Amino acid sequence: MRRDKYEKELLVAQLAVQRAAILTKRVFHEKAKGTVDKNDKSPVTIGDFGAQALIIAALQHNFPDDAIVAEEESAKLREDEKLRSTVWELVKDTRLDNPDAEALLGGPIRDADAMVELIDKGNSPGGAHGRIWAIDPIDGTKGFLRGGQYAVCLALMVDGDVKVGALGCPNLPVDDAARLTAGIGENQTDDDGHGVLFSAVLGHGATSRPLATVSLDPELGKPISMRAIDDLTQANFCESVEAGHSSHGDQAAISHRLGITAPSVRMDSQAKYGSIARGAGDIYLRLPVSATYQEKIWDHAAGDLIVREAGGQVTDVNGKRLDFSVGRTLANNKGVVAAPLAVHAKVLEAVQEVLSSKL
Ligand SMILES: Nc1ncnc2c1ncn2[C@@H]1O[C@H](COP(=O)(O)OS(=O)(=O)O)[C@@H](OP(=O)(O)O)[C@H]1O
């Protein structure tokens, strides 16, 4: 069966992510870098709203009938005039440095009121029917503030199945061959021309390209694939920075059981999915930390597809594929186990042994 190539959707998704990332980088350099009080979350709030508005504007212009599930909602912006004007000042002159690309996205947003309205278009309940986009304007908010890893995330689901994914990672190296290093989670700002855009279309593979190169050329992306690992002891694990998002202790026990000696690489955001998809790391584990937390679809949709199209398998800790068809959360899943197809079953077995030994 020939699969739809979703060419226009892919192009719009890539350009929308690139434009939003210009804004998040500006926010980092103008507002977050050197923030005296690192507990001040306002830079990330500004970046979240601005990036979400720009992405939704591009989607509404091209696909006005599609539904959108986005992380942020505008309530805070509506009640805080100063915040609204700060966000608008950034949004109004963030554009792609390529007139054709900018025109494709529909050009600038009309005014601050239109911007606020756009943000609320991301309030779809999600579900199993029709075309639904999932947006995380800044994933890895803590990484963003730290000058570490974060991602601008966009995916298209059709009838609950992810068809297109794009992940902009402004602080990852462009070079696919660069293995992950322990320090990748912090102080990796984009000053040295960092920044990579991962994307995938179901049935058509995954690619990477420089985040800073804006082009309408679909051939620009280079195919990426997971590293073939015959010997699991040589594998590299990625995990969340926050132990509150994935248990570091369980993860260490799983590594030990698989004979892995390299320390895990901690980094925020879906940059973990992109990194293993291009073989910079090998395995991404997200172990459930609470019985009640439900993962959000915007934290996984693009990464899930990119890893699977790069030759990986992604399931939850029970071995079930991630189910994006049940609303804004992954209510049917617990945790994430992403690994090259050939070793996924073995990794999953170790995960289950460690988790069941705790019951
Ligand atoms: N309790 C709990 N358990 C699991 N996950 C949670 C939890 N709380 C939040 N989140 C979500 O984690 C998203 C960031 O995931 P990361 O893997 O980047 O985590 S971390 O930043 O390394 O801690 C983060 O995404 P952003 O809000 O976009 O940063 C949250 O959606």
Ligand SMILES: [Mg+2]
């Ligand atoms: Mg997120």
Ligand SMILES: [Mg+2]
């Ligand atoms: Mg977010």
Ligand SMILES: [Mg+2]
């Ligand atoms: Mg958040």
